[in-house]
């Protein structure tokens with residue numbers, strides 16, 4: 001039943017959205033903030049008292065939060081070496097009224113609203129409307145609580161408090177960000193993008209959901225695509241999340257037998273083992289190792305094609321082990337949302353940001369006429 005509902009939702013969206021979007025991208029603002037993040041999308045931060053630490057950046061949370069020393073339940077779910085934060089007036093941290101809500105997709109919290117200074121990747125910021133967490137409770141099982149987090153969720157109805165404070169302080173001119181992976185780290189650019197990195201213009205991705213409300217939900221950022229393995233259809237109308245915390249590709253568990261069937265008909269089963277969800281194969285040569293293709297649906301009347309085809313050739317898709325064999329960077333896992341419902345969601349990570357620049361952008365025009373864009377452009381070879 002759930003599948004049918006999702007399927008008819010997609011059909012409805014595809015057929016109702018006949019109004020063409022204006023997808024001309026203005027020249028990017030020069031008022032940009034660039035920072036560097038590691039492979040798990042963490043940046044080096046400096047906080048009063050705590051000193052240097054790594055801070056998790058999330059594209060899918062609206063809150064930027066810090067954890068008080070006497071937080072209830074935080075120790076239970078936090079990593080063992082997590083350090084709390086003391087909000088001190090002398091160090092320009094001001095505490096206001098109490099508040100409550102979800103801090104990310106995994107935990108809800110109670111605490112208070114704070115204004116404070118922080119330093120990220122040696123750039124100083126003033127954060128207004130941070131969340132000072134004093135009590136948490138889990139929304140999903142088996143998740144680790146990060147003591148400090150920075151949320152960059154962005155839709156026309158809802159902007160993360162960090163982006164909002166940068167915009168209000170005129171540190172950025174536009175509600176937008178772009179990101180790509182360069183050699184050994186992510187580059188996240190707030191307020192726009194770097195045009196000299198693009199080999200082609202942006203392609204506007206077709207979004208799954210059209211009704212967006214506060215609070216932000218991850219479904220707001222799903223885009224539609226078809227997936228292929230070795231040029232054979234694996235999934236049509238799949239919902240894809242571009243997630244920089246992922247390395248390769250995470251597919252729903254049910255895809256593993258479909259992949260096995262495709263490889264079997266192409267007589268390309270792994271050399272020494274069966275293809276299983278836990279062990280997606282070992283190939284002795286790249287000539288026989290699988291490739292992967294994602295065909296993103298576009299919402300772009302000017303585009304030369306209806307689709308943006310991104311190809312992950314065998315060399316890109318497969319990781320080499322110490323014995324010189326190859327294994328696809330594919331894992332299988334069902335994704336659960338806040339209501340513990342399974343989404344038929346594909347997550348694609350670093351593998352895509354190594355060849356494409358992702359750009360998320362809210363076009364000005366007030367709340368009622370604002371439009372959201374999620375776009376990809378092929379990157380020049382750096």
Ligand SMILES: *[C@@H]1O[C@H](CO)[C@@H](O)[C@H](O)[C@H]1NC(C)=O
Nearest residue numbers: 025026027028029173174364
């Ligand atoms: C950024 O905002 C300015 C001022 O609102 C606007 O004129 C400009 O077109 C915007 N640029 C982009 C790239 O959205």
Ligand SMILES: *[C@@H]1O[C@H](CO)[C@@H](O)[C@H](O)[C@H]1NC(C)=O
Nearest residue numbers: 036037038042043044121185
């Ligand atoms: C954070 O700092 C450490 C130690 O100085 C450094 O090795 C690492 O590359 C830095 N991370 C980022 C994302 O810049």
Ligand SMILES: *[C@@H]1O[C@H](CO)[C@@H](O)[C@H](O)[C@H]1NC(C)=O
Nearest residue numbers: 140141142143333334336340
């Ligand atoms: C959570 O962890 C427990 C013990 O490690 C495990 O039995 C359970 O299946 C996990 N639950 C989920 C939803 O992953």
Ligand SMILES: *[C@@H]1O[C@H](CO)[C@@H](O)[C@H](O)[C@H]1NC(C)=O
Nearest residue numbers: 032034193194195196197382
């Ligand atoms: C944009 O990218 C180019 C090419 O890597 C680089 O030389 C330039 O410094 C970048 N500009 C900004 C503002 O980061």
